[in-house]
Amino acid sequence: MPKLTKRLIDAFTTSAPDAFLWDSLVLGFGVRARRSGTKSFIVKYRMGSAVRRHTLGKVGSPHTVEEAGEAASELLRQVKAGHDPMQAKREINEAVTVNELIEAYLHEGRIAKPNKRESSWAGDASVLRRHVGPLLGHRLARDLTRRDLERLQADVLSGKTAKDVRTKARGRAIIRGGPGAAGQTIRSTAAMLSWAVMQEILPHNPAIGVQKITPRRRERFLSTAEAKHMIETLAELVDAEEIPDSHAAIIRLLLFTGARKSEILNLTWGEVDLERGRILLPWHRSKTGEKMIPLNSAALAEIMRRPREGPYVFPAARGEGSTVGLYKTWDRVREVAKLEGVRLHDLRHSFASFAAADGASLYLIGKALGHRQASTTERYAHLTDDPVRAVAELVGQRFLSVGAAEQIAPEEGSGSFQNKGRGRGSPEQADTSSVGDSH
Numbered sequence: 001m002p003k004l005t006k007r008l009i010d011a012f013t014t015s016a017p018d019a020f021l022w023d024s025l026v027l028g029f030g031v032r033a034r035r036s037g038t039k040s041f042i043v044k045y046r047m048g049s050a051v052r053r054h055t056l057g058k059v060g061s062p063h064t065v066e067e068a069g070e071a072a073s074e075l076l077r078q079v080k081a082g083h084d085p086m087q088a089k090r091e092i093n094e095a096v097t098v099n100e101l102i103e104a105y106l107h108e109g110r111i112a113k114p115n116k117r118e119s120s121w122a123g124d125a126s127v128l129r130r131h132v133g134p135l136l137g138h139r140l141a142r143d144l145t146r147r148d149l150e151r152l153q154a155d156v157l158s159g160k161t162a163k164d165v166r167t168k169a170r171g172r173a174i175i176r177g178g179p180g181a182a183g184q185t186i187r188s189t190a191a192m193l194s195w196a197v198m199q200e201i202l203p204h205n206p207a208i209g210v211q212k213i214t215p216r217r218r219e220r221f222l223s224t225a226e227a228k229h230m231i232e233t234l235a236e237l238v239d240a241e242e243i244p245d246s247h248a249a250i251i252r253l254l255l256f257t258g259a260r261k262s263e264i265l266n267l268t269w270g271e272v273d274l275e276r277g278r279i280l281l282p283w284h285r286s287k288t289g290e291k292m293i294p295l296n297s298a299a300l301a302e303i304m305r306r307p308r309e310g311p312y313v314f315p316a317a318r319g320e321g322s323t324v325g326l327y328k329t330w331d332r333v334r335e336v337a338k339l340e341g342v343r344l345h346d347l348r349h350s351f352a353s354f355a356a357a358d359g360a361s362l363y364l365i366g367k368a369l370g371h372r373q374a375s376t377t378e379r380y381a382h383l384t385d386d387p388v389r390a391v392a393e394l395v396g397q398r399f400l401s402v403g404a405a406e407q408i409a410p411e412e413g414s415g416s417f418q419n420k421g422r423g424r425g426s427p428e429q430a431d432t433s434s435v436g437d438s439h
Contacts, residue, residue: 099137258351
């Protein structure tokens with residue numbers, strides 16, 4: 001048996017359900033590879049007459065080969081002293097409550113999911129602590145059933161966990177139920193339980209098979225007149241000192257770029273390339289990974305007039321970080337501009353609708369919005385009919401002067417036009433020179 005190294009482990013594969021590679025120095029320490037490609041560090045030891053295998057974790061997450069070897073040596077010393085780590089882990093797992101599991105997932109889950117964005121973790125923390133905890137937190141995690149999770153979704157849907165709570169001296173959090181919150185609660189809970197199974201905390205995931213609520217897609221597209229009125233309203237409210245100028249600039253940029261709220265709200269000067277007229281976001285700042293946002297002339301002018309007062313393009317008025325209170329500002333803008341039901345995210349949809357109206361293809365719209373999959377952009381497919389319809393309408397307008405009572409129809413079995421009767425609209429009398437000159 002060779003000494004385990006990273007190079008040796010990387011080259012270790014199997015076509016069997018699983019296979020083992022053992023270390024020559026720490027006896028009982030090894031790697032288990034599965035046909036799927038998953039590899040885990042394990043420790044094999046004997047407790048009485050039973051031979052057991054204890055999983056330390058996935059290769060590279062959280063342990064390196066050296067760290068896993070040290071952990072294996074320590075575990076084997078405990079076994080020699082009469083301690084059974086598998087039994088201890090089983091006792092802990094059997095006693096863990098849902099609340100304890102929530103906190104373990106939010107703190108330790110980042111090790112197993114290094115590519116998950118911090119904003120996604122914040123979303124999980126919100127729904128798990130504010131919806132799952134109050135309803136199931138006291139229960140033992142091992143006792144959860146699919147029916148429990150179906151009831152959880154129904155209770156969140158009905159608003160059982162809705163409340164208005166104070167978060168700071170002047171802050172508050174309004175917790176709402178409804179289909180959006182219910183569906184997200186089950187998605188976050190299912191992810192947590194899946195992690196618990198991977199960590200051998202739970203034997204199975206009771207969320208498997210739960211039919212998650214898919215909320216009705218809410219999309220609202222501003223018309224050109226509404227967009228212009230909104231921009232005018234922003235200027236008026238800034239002049240009246242009713243809203244911060246920085247918030248008005250953020251809202252305009254959301255409309256001009258089609259970017260997501262967090263991408264503009266937390267924008268740093270290091271992410272702005274003024275020379276090339278673009279924003280370059282690193283993988284952890286965008287929902288779809290590394291992303292380039294082109295800046296049109298309106299967006300570029302908006303950024304160039306911002307003063308540099310720290311790392312953020314839109315810094316907080318007090319303290320560190322980026323500006324806060326954008327939703328409160330948007331509520332005021334929406335009220336004055338009479339844009340009932342319009343969300344900040346709808347400015348992104350409006351950007352796509354304006355691009356479609358100008359004849360942009362779904363492919364180019366998807367590129368501008370930073371979509372990874374073409375299917376994400378297909379929601380705007382109906383909008384691209386408008387420029388096509390406009391072309392067809394131009395052709396149709398040529399023949400409206402012929403007369404509403406007379407029809408021009410294709411001759412049966414022929415591609416040519418034939419008038420149903422004689423008179424003004426007949427081919428002999430119609431002036432078709434303009435049609436022939438057009439391309």
